[in-house]
Amino acid sequence: MSAPLLQVQDLEAGYGAIVALHGISLTVNAGEIVTIIGANGAGKSTTLNAVCGVVRARRGTVTFDGRDLTRVPAHEVVRLGLAQSPEGRKIFPRLTVLENLEMGAFTRRDAAGVKADIAKYYAMFPILEKRKHQPGGLLSGGEQQMLAIARALMSRPKLLLLDEPSLGLAPQIVVQIFDIIRELNKQGMSVLLVEQNARMALKVAHRGYVLETGRITFTDKADVLLNDDRIRAAYLGEEGH
Amino acid sequence: MFELFAQADATAAGFGQYLLLGLVLGSLYALIALGYTMVYGIIELINFAHGDLFMLGTFFALGAATAVGATTADAGTGTIVLGLALMLVGTPLFCAGLNVATDRAIYKPLRRSPKLTVIVSAIGVSFIFMNLGLFWRGATPVKFPDLIPDTNLLGGAGSVRFTLKDAMVLGVTVPVMIALTVFVKLTPLGKAMRATAQNPTAAVLMGINVDRVIAVTFAIGGALAGVASVVYGLYIKSADYQMGFQNGLYAFTAAVLGGIGNIPGAVLGGLVIGVVGELGKAYLGAKWSEALIFGILIVILLFRPTGLLGARTREKV
Numbered sequence: 001m002s003a004p005l006l007q008v009q010d011l012e013a014g015y016g017a018i019v020a021l022h023g024i025s026l027t028v029n030a031g032e033i034v035t036i037i038g039a040n041g042a043g044k045s046t047t048l049n050a051v052c053g054v055v056r057a058r059r060g061t062v063t064f065d066g067r068d069l070t071r072v073p074a075h076e077v078v079r080l081g082l083a084q085s086p087e088g089r090k091i092f093p094r095l096t097v098l099e100n101l102e103m104g105a106f107t108r109r110d111a112a113g114v115k116a117d118i119a120k121y122y123a124m125f126p127i128l129e130k131r132k133h134q135p136g137g138l139l140s141g142g143e144q145q146m147l148a149i150a151r152a153l154m155s156r157p158k159l160l161l162l163d164e165p166s167l168g169l170a171p172q173i174v175v176q177i178f179d180i181i182r183e184l185n186k187q188g189m190s191v192l193l194v195e196q197n198a199r200m201a202l203k204v205a206h207r208g209y210v211l212e213t214g215r216i217t218f219t220d221k222a223d224v225l226l227n228d229d230r231i232r233a234a235y236l237g238e239e240g241h
Numbered sequence: 242m243f244e245l246f247a248q249a250d251a252t253a254a255g256f257g258q259y260l261l262l263g264l265v266l267g268s269l270y271a272l273i274a275l276g277y278t279m280v281y282g283i284i285e286l287i288n289f290a291h292g293d294l295f296m297l298g299t300f301f302a303l304g305a306a307t308a309v310g311a312t313t314a315d316a317g318t319g320t321i322v323l324g325l326a327l328m329l330v331g332t333p334l335f336c337a338g339l340n341v342a343t344d345r346a347i348y349k350p351l352r353r354s355p356k357l358t359v360i361v362s363a364i365g366v367s368f369i370f371m372n373l374g375l376f377w378r379g380a381t382p383v384k385f386p387d388l389i390p391d392t393n394l395l396g397g398a399g400s401v402r403f404t405l406k407d408a409m410v411l412g413v414t415v416p417v418m419i420a421l422t423v424f425v426k427l428t429p430l431g432k433a434m435r436a437t438a439q440n441p442t443a444a445v446l447m448g449i450n451v452d453r454v455i456a457v458t459f460a461i462g463g464a465l466a467g468v469a470s471v472v473y474g475l476y477i478k479s480a481d482y483q484m485g486f487q488n489g490l491y492a493f494t495a496a497v498l499g500g501i502g503n504i505p506g507a508v509l510g511g512l513v514i515g516v517v518g519e520l521g522k523a524y525l526g527a528k529w530s531e532a533l534i535f536g537i538l539i540v541i542l543l544f545r546p547t548g549l550l551g552a553r554t555r556e557k558v
Contacts, residue, residue: 054445078448090443092436103436106429107448155448 003066005030005159005190006051006082011060013050020046022214023060028159033181033191035201035222037235038211044194045087047211048161051192052084053077065158079107081158085165087194089148093137097128100136100147104154114154121150124180142173149180159190166197178204198235202226210235250523257401259523260516265407265476267515268414272469273492274499274507275421276340276462282438282502283458285356286348289363292489293370294343294463298336298470299385299480300378302328306386314390321388329413333467340463341456349452367485374482382481385474406476413472417465418508424461425504434458438502491518491534498538500551509549513537 004027014020020043028034036044049055051062053074062069064082072080083104092100101121105114122129125146131139136147145165152160162181166174178200185191185204195201202208202222210218210231218225225231250258273295280288310316311324343366351359392405425431437444437454445451473488474480495514499506514534521533541549 052446054442073450074445075448075450078446084446086443086446090440090446092439092443094439095432095435099432102429103432103444103447103449106433151447 002030004028005032005065006192007061007063008047008051009061009063011047011050011062012058013046013055014058015055019058020055020214021050024211024214024216025060026209026216026219028190028192030158030190031185031188032207033185033193033205035193035195035205035208036211037195037198037201037208037225039235040196041213042211043214044196044211045163046214048084048086048163048192048194051161052082078155078157081156082161083152083155083157083159084161085145085148085152085163087163087167089141089144091136091139091144091147091151094135096133097136097139097147098132100151101128101154104151107155117154117156121153125150142169142176145169145173145177146180149177153184153189157189159192160184162191162193164194164196166195166200174200198231199226254400255523256520259519261401261403261407263516263519264512265410265515266519267495267512268411268418269469269473269476269511270488270492270495270514271418271508271511272414272465272472273488274495274511275418275504276466277493278496278499278501278504278507279434279458279462281496282504283434283455284348284352284359286359286363287493288462289360289489289493290343290366290370291462291466292485292487292492293367293374294336294340294485295466295470295473295488295492296374296480296482296485297339297370297377298332298467299474299484300374301335301467302332302471302474303378303383303385303480305331306388311388312386314387316388324386325388328471329468332471333464336467336470337460337463340459340466344456344459349455367489371482371485374485378480378482380482382479385478385480387475387478389475410472410476413468417468421461421465422504430454430457494534494538498541498548500548503548503550506548506550513549 006028008024008026010023010025012019012021012023024047036047038044046055050057051069053069053072057070064080067080069077092103095103101118105117108114127143128147128150131143136144139147149162149165165177169177174197181191181193182204193201193205202225205222208220208222208225209216210225218228218231273291276291277288280286305327306312306324309320309324309327311320347362347366348359351362389406389409393402394405394408395401395403425434433444433449434454434457436447437449437451441451491514492511495510496507498513499508499510517537518530518534521530525533
């Protein structure tokens with residue numbers, strides 16, 4: 001079997017005196033959707049930010065597509081094929097929808113390709129085309145989430161990192177977002193998905209990791225986790241059998 | 242006899258004259274205000290040294306003009322053109338370089354420190370610049386070469402005078418402001434600057450080198466102050482080491498009035514302050530001018546705390 005697309009080994013990271021990750025290891029293979037589930041404050045966002053270099057790893061390695069990322073400056077990571085739709089979406093509020101998409105392609109120099117990709121994501125998210133000249137800050141939460149995903153895709157990543165894409169959205173919008181994730185994966189996109197909505201995440205993912213206070217406590221195929229009594233009790237709001 | 246208010250020329254032409262003077266001075270405040278507002282927009286630093294950078298720029302321009310012998314209007318057209326060209330190219334480069342160097346040496350190491358730490362160090366840099374100016378050119382005001390004649394471009398006695406000097410100020414400041422607007426609005430680097438100002442973390446995720454964007458911001462802000470210092474010197478024909486304080490304060494006020502961090506706001510704020518200041522001086526007297534400017538600032542901020550054009554859209558969380 002070929003080497004995983006993303007390999008995180010013994011990763012430790014934190015903020016100041018606080019250690020948020022106590023040496024976690026995980027892998028994402030090409031073509032997979034892998035999810036990290038866990039409670040608020042478990043270290044899910046820190047994991048993604050440490051992979052991207054926004055938070056510096058104190059120990060351990062992050063290998064992406066055969067390259068060690070731990071010494072790569074955060075702004076160089078996207079060039080290597082890793083894009084993130086961040087927690088809270090972080091849309092540029094006073095840039096238009098179109099300008100937000102253009103920022104997603106900031107590292108690209110192929111103007112024609114960028115234009116074609118904008119058309120492609122307008123087709124995938126028709127509401128973005130309808131609102132292309134509106135400031136991003138005026139979109140609804142669901143529209144902003146679609147924009148954040150499309151903006152991340154504009155860099156033509158090999159791996160898409162999604163941080164809490166369902167956060168604060170109405171249930172029918174959440175379903176729509178997860179359909180999009182499934183569709184992107186069908187087209188070949190590898191996805192690392194961080195979610196508090198464990199049920200939705202495990203339904204869409206191939207494999208899952210459970211993160212508890214900075215440590216990975218379970219990992220298995222997503223359908224196995226979905227049927228595990230401990231996971232059901234702790235994360236899916238159900239009583240064990 | 243003590244007069245409470247000034248005796249102004251109450252004719253329409255008189256009003257037009259004061260308005261014109263206000264717009265000319267206001268366009269200079271606007272150029273300086275842009276440097277405050279752009280740096281604030283990116284790193285939330287009130288760069289108190291910016292006015293003093295403008296002062297050092299005027300001294301540099303004076304040195305450049307003197308070096309090529311462009312010291313009076315009779316120096317010969319070739320010499321004057323050379324002097325003007327040298328000033329208008331060299332001074333923005335000098336101010337941009339000094340501004341970027343100051344950021345690298347002083348503000349950048351403090352990037353993760355509390356905001357107040359950086360602001361206090363900016364006040365320190367302001368004093369260092371002022372003392373450099375004192376050391377460079379002494380304590381008494383120095384004459385700045387009067388290279389542009391006061392030829393009236395509008396004919397007729399009794400009507401508004403619009404001189405070649407007025408035209409020079411507007412002819413430099415207006416295109417510079419338009420160029421800046423186009424740059425920030427349309428170029429990839431300009432968009433990267435706006436993106437960084439709006440969300441630095443997301444900007445990094447897009448592949449934007451935030452350190453480079455900050456350096457470019459200091460360079461552009463410095464260059465604008467450099468342009469303003471040349472035009473100001475040619476217009477006012479005098480320079481002294483304290484000139485950065487008052488002009489810097491007016492420009493900073495203009496930036497706040499327009500909405501700090503907002504580029505069109507800084508231009509609008511500069512023009513408002515220039516016009517209000519001159520009309521106030523004319524119709525109320527010079528002693529009222531500053532009270533009027535800051536009074537209006539307070540009233541506007543009471544009703545619009547974000548300034549005239551500040552934060553028109555809010556981020557949804």
